[in-house]
Amino acid sequence: MPYITGGVRPDWTAYLAAFADAGADLIEVGLPFSDPTVDGPTIQEASCAALARGATPASVLAELAATRAGVPLIASTYANIALRPGFAGDLRRAGVTGLIVPDLPLDELAGLSVPGIEVALLASPATPDDRLAEIGRRSQGFVYAVSVMGTTGERDQLAPSAAALAARVKLVTGLPVLLGFGISAPAQAAAAAAVADGVIVGAAIMRRILDGAGPAEAGAFVAALRAALDGPAVVR
Amino acid sequence: MSSITVAPDAGHLAGRFGAYGGRYVPESLVPACHAVADAFAGAWADPGFRGSLAGLLSAYAGRPTPLTPAPRLSAELGVTVLLKREDLAHTGSHKINNVLGQALLARRMGRARLIAETGAGMHGVATATAGALLGLPARVFMGERDVERQAHNVFRMRLLGAEVIPVTTGSRTLKDATSEAMRHWVTDAGEAYYCAGSVIGPHPYPTMVREFQRVIGEEARRQCAAELPAAVPDYVVACVGGGSNAAGTFAGFAGTAARLVGVEAEGGSGACRGEAGVLHGSQSLFLQDEHGQVKEAHSIAAGLDYPGVGPEHAYLRDQGRARYVTAGDAEAIAAAVRLARAEGILPAIESAHAVAWVIRAAGTPALPAGSTVLVTLSGRGDKDVTTLMAQARL
Numbered sequence: 001m002p003y004i005t006g007g008v009r010p011d012w013t014a015y016l017a018a019f020a021d022a023g024a025d026l027i028e029v030g031l032p033f034s035d036p037t038v039d040g041p042t043i044q045e046a047s048c049a050a051l052a053r054g055a056t057p058a059s060v061l062a063e064l065a066a067t068r069a070g071v072p073l074i075a076s077t078y079a080n081i082a083l084r085p086g087f088a089g090d091l092r093r094a095g096v097t098g099l100i101v102p103d104l105p106l107d108e109l110a111g112l113s114v115p116g117i118e119v120a121l122l123a124s125p126a127t128p129d130d131r132l133a134e135i136g137r138r139s140q141g142f143v144y145a146v147s148v149m150g151t152t153g154e155r156d157q158l159a160p161s162a163a164a165l166a167a168r169v170k171l172v173t174g175l176p177v178l179l180g181f182g183i184s185a186p187a188q189a190a191a192a193a194a195v196a197d198g199v200i201v202g203a204a205i206m207r208r209i210l211d212g213a214g215p216a217e218a219g220a221f222v223a224a225l226r227a228a229l230d231g232p233a234v235v236r
Numbered sequence: 237m238s239s240i241t242v243a244p245d246a247g248h249l250a251g252r253f254g255a256y257g258g259r260y261v262p263e264s265l266v267p268a269c270h271a272v273a274d275a276f277a278g279a280w281a282d283p284g285f286r287g288s289l290a291g292l293l294s295a296y297a298g299r300p301t302p303l304t305p306a307p308r309l310s311a312e313l314g315v316t317v318l319l320k321r322e323d324l325a326h327t328g329s330h331k332i333n334n335v336l337g338q339a340l341l342a343r344r345m346g347r348a349r350l351i352a353e354t355g356a357g358m359h360g361v362a363t364a365t366a367g368a369l370l371g372l373p374a375r376v377f378m379g380e381r382d383v384e385r386q387a388h389n390v391f392r393m394r395l396l397g398a399e400v401i402p403v404t405t406g407s408r409t410l411k412d413a414t415s416e417a418m419r420h421w422v423t424d425a426g427e428a429y430y431c432a433g434s435v436i437g438p439h440p441y442p443t444m445v446r447e448f449q450r451v452i453g454e455e456a457r458r459q460c461a462a463e464l465p466a467a468v469p470d471y472v473v474a475c476v477g478g479g480s481n482a483a484g485t486f487a488g489f490a491g492t493a494a495r496l497v498g499v500e501a502e503g504g505s506g507a508c509r510g511e512a513g514v515l516h517g518s519q520s521l522f523l524q525d526e527h528g529q530v531k532e533a534h535s536i537a538a539g540l541d542y543p544g545v546g547p548e549h550a551y552l553r554d555q556g557r558a559r560y561v562t563a564g565d566a567e568a569i570a571a572a573v574r575l576a577r578a579e580g581i582l583p584a585i586e587s588a589h590a591v592a593w594v595i596r597a598a599g600t601p602a603l604p605a606g607s608t609v610l611v612t613l614s615g616r617g618d619k620d621v622t623t624l625m626a627q628a629r630l
């Protein structure tokens with residue numbers, strides 16, 4: 001599942017089709033927020049760029065509503081955006097089917113009302129077993145396994161904590177387990193796919209886009225990730 | 237679109253002040269928050285811990301701090317002003333009360349390091365100080381803009397052995413420093429202890445920091461009882477950045493008839509002009525635009541330059557138990573100079589906001605002539621001399 005920060009460039013929706021053509025199973029679209037406390041420098045910069053262009057969560061969703069991506073779209077944003085009234089309707093109108101809110105843990109889920117949208121929960125290497133089981137039970141669509149104790153951002157290799165976590169999550173859920181945070185290169189994606197059902201790649205794509213990569217170039221990177229996955233990462 | 241809906245039924249949950257508070261953190265920090273909450277609950281119920289903290293507060297931090305009548309200012313204003321002198325606490329502000337508590341807790345938890353954010357640098361200095369005292373290396377995140385305007389405190393932190401990390405994102409002030417401290421905490425959650433500087437952050441921080449600051453209000457309550465014929469002042473006033481000196485002061489007077497007043501910076505008035513939202517781990521009131529983006533605050537006082545307020549203040553506001561007002565930059569500078577000349581006490585520019593409101597409100601229905609008013613002077617103005625040299629037209 002490749003990620004793009006919605007609104008990062010005027011032509012950002014063109015990347016969606018490029019990612020789908022490159023073999024993405026799902027696409028994660030970040031709705032920009034002023035204080036992305038779970039993101040490292042690359043996605044912070046992308047969010048900042050989107051906001052500076054005048055993008056808002058609502059404008060990004062409106063642009064999505066007018067776009068045919070061809071694969072399911074998962075929105076991701078922060079609690080301050082996700083808890084606003086009307087958000088669920090905006091998601092549905094945009095054709096989004098799933099949602100990730102990294103600063104809304106299990107304990108605060110009751111405050112979120114997004115009927116018709118699958119809310120995927122995050123699991124962390126620090127999550128104890130009993131809590132992991134509850135995450136496995138309550139997550140919808142897939143479980144987002146956070147491969148490393150840290151923020152989003154590129155890393156040289158797949159963290160050792162990734163495989164252990166993916167295995168633990170697989171024990172507690174029948175949902176697909178997607179590994180994310182720090183997966184930056186095809187070889188890492190392949191290593192991750194050996195222990196999980198799929199990978200989420202964000203900062204490595206956004207750095208390319210921030211450096212000027214157009215849809216074709218970014219799509220080629222996604223295609224390389226796709227090729228590296230040992231067999232298709234079937235998500236649904 | 238309106239701001240997030242405040243669910244009125246959330247009051248039964250731990251760490252809630254009515255609907256405010258909570259624990260909005262990434263999954264990776266949830267176990268760390270649980271660990272801090274459990275450790276704090278154990279420590280706070282342990283007479284040994286309370287004794288160690290009380291010992292440090294008196295023998296090291298210089299508590300109790302005095303309650304000082306301000307006779308000349310009182311005569312000028314027509315109200316009786318009493319000053320709670322947190323400016324006389326070790327390191328120069330109330331921040332030391334909280335930090336000694338949290339640093340002792342970090343040691344009790346076996347943590348190897350302290351992480352903190354700072355605005356004016358007083359919390360950073362206090363953290364560096366407690367780190368030196370207890371042998372815990374401290375890493376302090378500070379907005380680049382604050383690094384410039386509080387250079388004196390940056391040097392103090394480094395002198396005390398702390399590492400100061402300038403934060404270059406966003407408004408380069410307290411909001412961004414707090415975000416960066418939280419990002420860093422995730423990477424070191426197993427060994428580092430996050431030492432929050434105010435009554436903000438995920439549960440248990442707002443409650444814990446208030447409990448560590450409660451000493452201000454409890455001392456002041458006893459001192460007022462000795463000083464005032466009516467035992468309790470009519471008004472209790474404190475400045476509010478995140479709201480820790482105010483929360484600690486108010487805690488001592490919650491059960492009295494005293495009217496509680498929190499004074500925010502005009503450009504950082506979360507409680508006065510904020511809307512419900514979620515930032516830095518809790519639901520509270522934040523300055524936001526119509527799309528839910530958090531706005532940048534603007535205040536000459538780095539410690540008040542924050543777009544939100546701690547969740548308990550949001551609750552006290554909604555309940556009507558405390559009132560929140562603002563004071564502007566120029567007014568605060570003028571109040572600092574006036575207090576210095578009337579009483580020989582130079583307050584921090586943060587604290588001067590509380591004094592400024594008293595000066596403005598005295599003799600009006602907001603603070604009628606003849607009232608008694610307790611003002612918490614949260615810190616001293618030494619750190620602000622460079623700003624005062626540029627701003628105060630003497």
Ligand SMILES: Cc1ncc(COP(=O)(O)O)c(C=O)c1O
Nearest residue numbers: 434477478479480481539614615
């Ligand atoms: C002297 C002083 N007063 C007040 C504050 C504001 O903090 P709080 O509202 O938590 O008391 C600060 C923060 O840096 C400070 O240094």
